[in-house]
Amino acid sequence: MFLCPAQGTEKSPNSMSIKRINGFADLFETDSLLFDFMETTCRKIFSDYGFREIRVPIMEYTQLFARSIGTETDVVQKEMYTFPDSHGTNQSLRPEATAGIMRAYISASLHAKESVSKLFTYGPMFRCERPQKGRMRQFHQIDCELLGSNAPTADAEIISLLMHYVDALGLTDLTLRMNNLGCPECRPKYRAALVEYLSRHEADLCDDCKRRLHTNPLRVLDCKKDHDLAFMKEVPVFLDYVCPECARHYETVTGLLQENNISYIQDHCLVRGLDYYCRTTFELQSSAIGAQTAVAGGGRYDGLIQNLGGPNVPGIGFACGMERLALLLKERQPRRKDFYMVCLDESCLHTAFRLTRELRLAGLSGEMGYAVAGIKSSMRQAGKSGARYTLLLGSDEAARQVVAVKDMDQGTQTDVAQSMLVGTLSGKD
């Protein structure tokens, strides 16, 4: 201790508390229960549809994301957490899950083992954006991918699953928006026509859209500022450029949705931020969660696996933002504990510990006070724990240890032999 300098009133730097990283959240019980609910419901429903869980690493080589998401996207350009490994090769925390799943699919040659692969995962993703409501730097997504089928029924099944899932969570007031993005045959023609039209009105576009016109012209379509401009009413629509195959595919998908009472809004302005999407595109929106309206989004990505060096296998999938779902979910109550063990006498502490352990091994849930406290504060703790039964363990005049079981709902109290405790509490359920 003599090495320590005299402590004055100055605060030593070591005593400063370490802060949480901006955009990274701590989830305490209330939020944690919401995530547990979302995950449990997800596992149940997704597996009912034949999807299997896959867990992929949260880091991949940066190149994987660059090639799948698109080198020009903001996500790749400036939002990824990227570090060199010991050989100097860049690796990144995943900003989304699809790329990693595609890589795993190719690595494991799943296409050779089964014609169709239905996979889902959920977990943390990382994007270094400015945090705001519904947008964290570490955020969580549920991700669902259906690989190996280009059939419209696959598209409809994926959307049906998504709608089933949010319904099971008890969410209403969500809007499904749909659009057809076409294929590498027809989309470039539309894109060219759009750029040609918008270039003629470039002077009237907002500053963001002037930039978008060159980086991602389809994005101009869903600009909030320019949407109501007069010349936007005359903007070329994709429907006039779509090839017959894409048109037929999309009509079948939307027909299936209509037949099954899955309502949606046809939104010609709906586009995706990531490069790999084609044909069927959809987004699930809510107006109740702030500026970030998208709760889930997805679509078809038929060329992606081949682009990543895999076989030419089509795919469709979606990602669902769990923080955004959580904003819409009602608070969930923790499961009620069966008992709270109060020890009234120092000589009973070991017995209290043993009885608590026996009750737990028998499948009952509960806690015990760790030390003998005053009856008042002990009862207070018992009350706060919310447990159904308070167990009072103490010694009588003959120094025998006795347990009293108090029913916290009815206020009744009965003495119970130690050997009967498990049976008594189990029987009361």
Add this chain to the structure above:
RNA sequence: GCGGAAGUGGCUCAGUUGGCAGAGCAUCUGAUUGUGGCUCAGAGGGCCGAGAGUUCAAAUCUCUCCUUUCGCCCCA
């Protein structure tokens, strides 16, 4: 990366023209009640985000920085 707003006990926030740092809730203690929830009394707990400046005097005024938050951008 760019804007707006806000930082005062654990939490939610008052704090007047600059003049001793406050309330409610929570926590703990005590009283009362049959051994918890109600009521009453009391206590602990603060570098007023950080640093400079103005002033006899700054939580308060000025500047800088930091953090948080809501938007823009982007995305789920």
